[in-house]
Amino acid sequence: MIAVLVLGVGGWLFYPRTDPRFVGEWEFFEGDDTTSVLRVDLNRWGRARLYEPGYSILTSWSVSDGEFRIGHEPVGFMKQAMEVLEEQLSGLTGNNFQLSSSDSLVIAEVTPDEIHLEDDTPIARVEGRPSTERERYRLVRRKK
DSSP: OHHHHHHHHHHHHHSOOOOGGGOEEEEEEETTOSSOSEEEEEOTTSEEEEEETTEEEEEEEEEETTEEEEEOOOOHHHHHHHHHHHHHHHHHHSSEEOOSOEEEEEEEEEOSSEEEEEEEEEOSEETTEEOOOEEEEEEEEOOO
16 A cells, blocks of 8 residues: 555656647747747657657656756766666667756747747847847647
C-alpha cells in the first residue's frame, strides 16, 4: 500500500505539466514572418518532436506559471550524463535528441489555432537605446 502511494505521488510530482491547448502539430514562426522556421509536434505526455529541414529533434515540453518550456535542463553530473546519452542515442537511431537543455517563452495569448509567445528577456537595444520590447513568436496549428 505504501509503495503504491509513494509511486502515485512521485509520478504525479514528476509528470510533465502539459496544457491540452498546446497538444498537436504546429508551425513555428518568428515575429511577423510568413515563413515557418520549423514544425513542432507536441503530445499530451510532454514529448516534443521538432522538425527542421533535414533532421528532427526529440525533447520534452511543459507549461507552468504562464511559460511554455521546451526541453529539460539537468544540473551537475546529470547534465554530463545526459549529454553522453544524447550522443549515444543520436548515433544509434539517427535522430537528434535534446535531453540536456531548455528554453522557456512567456505565453502571451492562446486561441484554438494560434499560440503567441514572447521571449522572457527584453531585446537588449533598439537603435542604440535600451528596450523593453521582447522577441515574439507564433505557433500556428497545422491544417490536416
